[in-house]
Amino acid sequence: MLIVLDAKASIASVKQIQSFLKDHGIESQAHSDLYSQTIVAPNASKKFTISELESFEDVVRAVPITSPYKYASIQGVNAPTVIDIGSIKIGDGSLCIVGGPCAVESKEQLFNIARYVAESGVKLFRAGAYKPRTSPYAFQGLGLEGLALLEKVKKEFSLNIVTECLDNMTFDEVEEVADLIQIGARNMQNFSLLKRAGRSTKPILLKRGNSASLNEWLLAAEYILSEGNSRVILCERGIRTWSDHSRNTLDLSVIPAARKLTHLPIFVDPSHAVGRRDSVLPCARGAVAIGADGLLIETHCQPEQALSDGSQALLQSDFIDLVDQCREIHKLLQGKTTLHLGF
Numbered sequence: 001m002l003i004v005l006d007a008k009a010s011i012a013s014v015k016q017i018q019s020f021l022k023d024h025g026i027e028s029q030a031h032s033d034l035y036s037q038t039i040v041a042p043n044a045s046k047k048f049t050i051s052e053l054e055s056f057e058d059v060v061r062a063v064p065i066t067s068p069y070k071y072a073s074i075q076g077v078n079a080p081t082v083i084d085i086g087s088i089k090i091g092d093g094s095l096c097i098v099g100g101p102c103a104v105e106s107k108e109q110l111f112n113i114a115r116y117v118a119e120s121g122v123k124l125f126r127a128g129a130y131k132p133r134t135s136p137y138a139f140q141g142l143g144l145e146g147l148a149l150l151e152k153v154k155k156e157f158s159l160n161i162v163t164e165c166l167d168n169m170t171f172d173e174v175e176e177v178a179d180l181i182q183i184g185a186r187n188m189q190n191f192s193l194l195k196r197a198g199r200s201t202k203p204i205l206l207k208r209g210n211s212a213s214l215n216e217w218l219l220a221a222e223y224i225l226s227e228g229n230s231r232v233i234l235c236e237r238g239i240r241t242w243s244d245h246s247r248n249t250l251d252l253s254v255i256p257a258a259r260k261l262t263h264l265p266i267f268v269d270p271s272h273a274v275g276r277r278d279s280v281l282p283c284a285r286g287a288v289a290i291g292a293d294g295l296l297i298e299t300h301c302q303p304e305q306a307l308s309d310g311s312q313a314l315l316q317s318d319f320i321d322l323v324d325q326c327r328e329i330h331k332l333l334q335g336k337t338t339l340h341l342g343f
């Protein structure tokens with residue numbers, strides 16, 4: 001249920017309704033902006049009628065949210081979610097590029113890459129300390145040692161860190177270092193991990209599972225939001241199809257479709273979608289043109305030596321070229337790739 005209050009309703013009044021709901025076992029979250037105050041209470045309609053909720057002082061109306069996800073839906077929150085990470089804003093119409101290697105391999109590798117990523121003006125650096133690999137015999141990441149190296153990168157290059165968390169067991173240690181925690185495609189429906197992410201103080205980058213529908217993806221986001229963490233970024237990274245020319249199939253059409261349903265920012269990861277270096281730039285250009293809020297790009301100083309995903313890693317010069325081209329396209333289209341929800 002969406003409970004709409006008078007824009008001038010006091011905080012005490014909003015709190016009173018929320019504690020009334022809580023006393024009846026109903027969780028809720030309040031939102032406010034210049035023009036409105038609202039409470040989203042997913043299960044309120046199971047206990048109360050519309051007129052019972054509308055009888056509260058300051059309540060203008062109560063409207064059922066018909067969408068299966070309540071906090072992720074524009075029916076609940078009708079303004080784009082803007083997420084601050086350091087000095088960066090995500091979801092405000094700007095373009096946020098995240099760059100880095102697939103995995104943390106060594107201090108030398110990490111620093112070499114971080115240096116040119118920082119010089120390109122990119123502010124978010126991504127590398128995995130824990131890697132979800134298809135084969136148990138493949139490189140699994142440096143773990144704690146990798147996190148310590150990411151901490152060093154953060155200090156040395158003033159970059160914000162994006163890194164993946166694979167399980168609840170390692171969540172606390174990842175959370176300590178990461179400025180943005182990635183939940184990977186394979187874990188999109190790891191519900192206990194999603195719930196833990198929902199209790200995190202850090203924003204979450206939620207990749208789309210490689211066979212997930214848009215509905216399933218948004219319900220996975222709802223697990224995080226419903227635990228109280230409103231800072232969720234969705235990331236399209238390709239889905240499994242019959243194509244045999246690329247690792248996955250980049251589903252750019254999901255972005256305008258998602259904009260009709262959710263206020264959450266949406267990133268695109270062309271690297272994991274295509275799995276091959278030569279296709280990353282054209283797909284990144286397409287992602288920016290279609291209105292993505294950000295890009296996730298893998299790059300490596302020596303891709304042929306990379307311990308994971310070398311074939312999709314851009315060389316330094318190609319990475320810098322991609323950043324320049326994507327910024328140009330974004331500038332050209334600014335204001336045209338609409339931020340209006342439900343367009």
Ligand code: PEP
Pocket residue numbers: 102128132183184185186207237272
């Ligand atoms: C990664 O980001 O390196 C990764 C393994 O991604 P995905 O979860 O999209 O496969």
Ligand code: MN
Pocket residue numbers: 102103272298308309
């Ligand atoms: Mn990778």
